[in-house]
Amino acid sequence: MTQIVTRRELVLAFIIVAMVLLIGVRAPVFLSFDNLRFVVTDTSVLIMMALAQMTVILTRGIDLSVAANLALTGMLVALLSRALPGLPIPVVMLVALLIGAGLGLVNGLLIAGLGIPPIVVTLGTLAIYRGAIFIVAGGAWLTSKDMTEAFLAFPKAEFLGLSSLTWVALVVTIGFYVFMTLTRTGRGLYAVGGNPVAARYCGVSLRLSQVLVYTLAGTISGLAGYLWVARFGIAYADIGIGYELTVIASCVIGGVSIAGGIGSVIGTVLGALFLGVVANALPLINISPFWQMAISGAVILAAVIVNTRSEWKPQKLILHEARRAAAGGQK
């Protein structure tokens, strides 16, 4: 918390604003309040998922199973709501959080407990969770006809001019901001990823951190699962397929280092907003969705090039005069 906003984040924010304005010149409708509100609503789930993914990447991990978790949890709560139509929505959401947390905990336990690399574990659970959707639903699609009014209504509801999705994303963002800057556990995640050995010397446990971040990623995926299924009124095995890559891309564009230890809440939110704007704007100015993928890809590479700190191996300071120079050269 040395600075609230870094220069890099300011640049990214500037790029997003510039992009919005430029697109507005070509398609003025893009700048309307309704449209901007829609873009933010449309990006809300991505923001939440990217923030959770950020905590994972901070610890030098990766969670590829988040979209599969989203789809499985979405299907399970849709089935639950069909079986028990009277269930209040807060209970449905709670169940979604719990299912998601459970699926995430499985990742955390496998990674922290058995020491299996995160990419392998989550690649495995990705496939398992996707497969499970097909099994629990017997291969069926659930559409809005299978869901109750209340179940479908929540994501479309509005409070004070903003969609409930936006409000949820806002609450989650504030929650993550407080967690990452004002709690020992949150600051410990930076320590674990930045220098695992030093973290151990400080009594910060890598394993506990891992269990925590994968569970957290799962919990948010579960919540997103309900929001997604209810918003689009459909649940099947392939929803959000490949979405984990968009989530990871948001983090990378937002300045989260894949090498761990670096990343901020604000940067990650900006990264997600960037992709949200690109996704919503390009169709409007008649650019095909295929270009959209190429643009996202190019931006990811550009972001990584910006992030790459000089990789040269620093020389050791052994000579007496070199040590003196290093000690005296700094203010």
Next chain:
Amino acid sequence: MADTTDDQPGARAEAEPILRLSGVSKRFPGVKALEGMRLDLYAGHTTALVGENGAGKSTLVKILTGIYTPDTGSLVVDGVERTIHSPRDAWADGITAIHQEPVMFDELSVAENIFMGHMPVDRRGLIDWSSMIARTTELLERIEADFAAKTQLKRLGVAQKHMVEIARALSHDARIVIMDEPTAALSAREIDDLFRIVADLKRQGRAILFISHKFDEIFRVADRWTCLRDGCLVGEGLIAETTEDELVKLMVGRSIDQVFPKREVAIGEPVLEVAGLSNATEYADISFTLHKGEILGFYGLVGAGRSETMQGLMGISPPTRGTIRINGHEARIAAPADAIDAGIAYVPEDRQIQGAVTALGIRENMSLASLAKTANKTGFVAYAAELARTRDLGSKLAVKAAHWDQKLMELSGGNQQKVVIAKWLATKPQILILDEPTKGIDIGSKAAVHAIMADLAAEGLGIILVSSELPEVMGMSDRIVVMAEGRMVRVFDRAGATPEKIVSVATGGMA
């Protein structure tokens, strides 16, 4: 400065120690790091822990700070038996350490670095940033640091990072402070500052364990000493009652009872002549000549710049000045491939990280450095030739394996080391650099590696042996180069070298 011993340490020593470690043993696979170790620390006293490289000092520190759990032994703090399983346990017992290399978080602020693991929180359990910043500022003022609490750590210099380490140790308000070579990166003025802090801590009645290779520092700050050799306690006492000579004798103490298979070999023509080799920060003015059939030892403390010099020779971190001549011809070495072409082979220090690809088999490992020579004109690897050479070298070095495609991870450390040496022999070098070739391998394999060295020297190879093990350097080398702080301080002939002289020169004594 005699200011540290002006009260009567003899009288205080009668008092109960604040910390007593006894019967502590710790084994690692193939190595016994500590055996029946005892250590007493007294309130208001500084105890110096002395011992050669690898005597077990760092292991002892890691046990006291909860990084390692000892296999046996007991720890009594203030008369109460304690166990330390984690750094938090150590803090709870009032033990804190300033580690040899700053272990910190570059991306975080100074304040976070100091309080990581024990940040102050308010009633809601949230980090109390203002109190953390205030306490950090106070600590930084106390040690007269010239940077702010919110500074990001990566913006600090090495010495400043050390100040952060010191502030972190002070932040625990510990009764027992361990300083593991705290002056390694400090200038003379900063060392004075550090000693002033040490004196402060003593006055407050804290016990200090001070680890240093530099005798002038030990005699300046310490009241008591404890000496370790090969993981065992070999002596302890009051600083006022000992001398540097006595401590050096105890440190190296062992007679060189191990028999080395050193052979008398006719020393041939110069094969490698190095003149004035220097780079910006790691080594300077390195000049020596290596002859055919000669084993040239390089001794120094850990961090004296020996490995870095060798990496310079290999083109891994190319030198900025100096010349390298091989067989009388100047060699231009800008990358490791140039060095290999010129006939230099380097078996690096860390076998696991830099040398052996443990997931590959013996045959593949042995070919790695000489793939260009193994491949035929079409660019494919000639399997039959590769296998024949593996068999040749493998039997020559007596690699014990079930078959030549066995994965390295299934071999013992000693056999892995033989494969790594064989890999470099496959390049048919004229100069072989062995960097700590017997570190962490069992005694049998050590003897085998020594025998291989003697054989290779007899065949006319020029060998450079970088080792922190004094008996090994003395037992195997024809001449011994001693380095300190990146420079050569003295070259000893085999006949003129004694352990006391070498250690004394390496630790900055009379050169």
